[in-house]
Amino acid sequence: MSDSEYRTGREGAFTYRGHDLEELQEMSLEEVAELLPARQRRTITRGLGPEYQKLLEEARDADPEETANDPIRTHLRDMPILPEFVDLTFAVYSGQEFERVEVQPEMIGHYLGEFQLTRTSVEHGQAGIGATRSSKFVPLK
Template identity: 85%
Template structure:
């Protein structure tokens, strides 16, 4: 994988002083030491069976040439690891699966952080059974 992401002083993506290629070569325990406390604790206590399965799917998708197929998951609490970079996931929002393309800057966050589960509410005018005072809608 080439380092086509340009950030940092030297022009190449780095995460806590390590390039993307170095991060991808590290073991899971070595990467865990670099992650924030909550994600590090998740890995140190052991990934769940579903999280292990997702990690295996991501590794297999990297080996296969058909890496364009998205990986579907309900695991919003899975930490983004260097192995997930440049892969596409479909993360469940509670109603549907939404695509998330993992970029190097996402390392150290959770998959669920990149797909919101709530939508903003825009209220319309009062309905038919509304009282007189609630029908008043000030003009702009």
């Protein structure tokens, strides 16, 4: 996302495409969809499925203090982050375990899965004996 899409002004107030957080939270889902990037806008205008509607309802009913201790668990990594999700904590499934994601205003317009990696970096050690034909010639110390 470029700086023109969201900014922190001189007084430190968050804005997303010319609207502050309070304005965004008061808008309807369709009005917010018009401000989102094309992929997220298409996801919302085509209609959210029942699982997505359920997650949206859970987020609307949730209290930020309660989700800090007991996050909202979800497998929906492709759910767009909406202004209603700000200050809530989600437990997003990474394929192995649920990892906590605390939604900040700067995350609006991204997907939940972007903030929970599914792959870890691999650090290889030395090849073991018999690993490959070329490892026969690696001196053993």
